[in-house]
Amino acid sequence: MVRSQRPWYRSARSLRRQQGRCRNRAGGVRTISELGTRATTASKDRLDSSPASTAGTDLTEAPPAVALRLSATSSRARTANRLLPAFGVWFFRGLLVIPFVFMAPEVISLVLGRPGSVANVSASTADVLGTSSFLLFVMMLSVTPVHTMTGWRWHLILRRDYGVAMFFTAGTDLTLAALTTGDTFPGGPLARIAGHTFLVFGTLSVFLLIPLTLTANRPAMHWLGGHWKSVQRLTYVLWVTILIHLAFLFGLSSFFLDALAVSTPLALMRVPAVRRWWRAARKARAQRVVRFGAAVVLIGLFSVGYTQLVHELATKGSAAFVQRPPSD
Secondary structure, eight states, rough: OOOOGGHEEEEEEHHHHHHHHHHHHTTTTOOHHHHHHHHHHHHHHHHHSHHHHHHOOTTTTTHHHHHHHHHHHHHHHHHHHHHHHHHHHHHHHHHGGGGHHHHHHHHHHHHHHHHHHOOOOOOOOHHIIIHHHHHHHHHHHHHHHHHHHHHHTTHHHHHHHHHHHHHHHHHHHHHHHHHHHHGSSSHHHHHHSSSSSHHHHHHHHHHHHHHHHTTTTTHHHHHGGGGGGHHHHHHHHHHHHHHHHHHHOSSSSSSHHHHHHHHHHHHHTHHHHHHHHHHHHHHEEEEEEEEHHHHHHHHHHHHHHHHHHHHHHHHHHHHTTTOOOOOO
């Protein structure tokens, strides 16, 4: 061969042969060619003894096919893991427009100055927008307990979305009440939003939403630093003022009791000791029976109150949509 006459090639070939002899002296192999023969023979023996070769499978094509199937399966799994959370998030975001859909016909009639539109809005705004604001608040509070119980994270973005939506819903309710409830609360706009004790706490609740909404973003988090959590703790003050507002407005009637029913499990899951125990047990996969029983009780109590509130909104909202609000 022509290349064998080159000095650099002969020296490199000799060096590789010497290294091969040194490495394989213990195994009885003295040359590179013998080492290659042994390796080829051992490889053939392994292939002949494998189940795939015994079954007559083409070993040159099976591994790529298997890899292709595994790749396709993992790709579908990743796609499903991305699509399902995204669908869930947008589904729950879609629910945010329901209060405005219910009130849209009456508000349009009010803007157009149609007869009876002021009385309709006055009768519907608290029943529809007020109830919707509390339901949005409850949904916002539910995000953290769901994360504690299940470890899910896809829904955490909804905490901010529902909080901001609650601000716009409650703000619209307060504005419409100040403009249209003169037949119920005589006086000017101030008397219509602060003329009674329950109105004072309702208005205070709306104003507490302002700093919570303005700081519900990343720039505010970076600007406030460690004080951001202190501002967000106003949520608990807001929680108390809402319950006081409902207590003065409804007394010990079904609406206030339903509000207590949904609030109790949410408050219990925020107790630091309960939250730490649940997270530790979930991560350790321990005490499953106890956690399952506690979850059934908490979810059951929450569902009792929540379904009644949703039924109330559906009844009053559908009446407002057809512009026939109840007289009470």
